Amino acid sequence: MTDKKSFVVVANIESKILLMRGQKVMLDADLAELYGVETGALNRAVKRNGERFPEDFMFQLTSAEYEDLRCQIGTSNSSAGRGGRRYLPYVFTEHGALMLGNVLKSEQAVEMSLMVVRAFVRMRELVAGNKELAQKLNHLERKVGAHDKAISEIIKAIRQLMAPEEPKKKRPIGFAPWQEK
Numbered sequence: 001m002t003d004k005k006s007f008v009v010v011a012n013i014e015s016k017i018l019l020m021r022g023q024k025v026m027l028d029a030d031l032a033e034l035y036g037v038e039t040g041a042l043n044r045a046v047k048r049n050g051e052r053f054p055e056d057f058m059f060q061l062t063s064a065e066y067e068d069l070r071c072q073i074g075t076s077n078s079s080a081g082r083g084g085r086r087y088l089p090y091v092f093t094e095h096g097a098l099m100l101g102n103v104l105k106s107e108q109a110v111e112m113s114l115m116v117v118r119a120f121v122r123m124r125e126l127v128a129g130n131k132e133l134a135q136k137l138n139h140l141e142r143k144v145g146a147h148d149k150a151i152s153e154i155i156k157a158i159r160q161l162m163a164p165e166e167p168k169k170k171r172p173i174g175f176a177p178w179q180e181k
Helices: 003-014 028-035 039-048 063-073 094-104 107-162
Strands: 018-020 023-027 058-060 090-092
Touching (some): 003 107, 018 063, 023 028, 023 107, 028 039, 028 090, 028 107, 094 107
Antiparallel strands (some): 058 090
């Protein structure tokens, strides 16, 4: 695959990566589409190879999570008897998506699993870059905060120097024996 086409595919995959239970995951239907198989076939392959998919590789969404997800991505509820899902969807982590490529064994599945892993890695790099940037901003803010104190003290000292002094009472010239020293 050319680099430009690879980048477009990775960017498309990144848009399908979701955050569920604190993990970046992809829906079974999205992975099935990428791997060129039906969702049911993908899930059957997973069940046949259950030992390869522990909970940190994949998990099934709860009905509440699925409802929240449907609201976020705007899918309709196909409960009118015209298709739709019978079961709650499964989601796969980066490792689960890679394992799927091995289980499905098609050339497209292997190629796309590599793209999926690249998408996960790219997202991880972006998050790491954002964390590094946030740390630098916090450091700069603390530094500027310390400078702000110093600058305000300097300005205060300059204002005190600029303030006109009250004239001192001058002593009269000459000797006045009645004045006390």
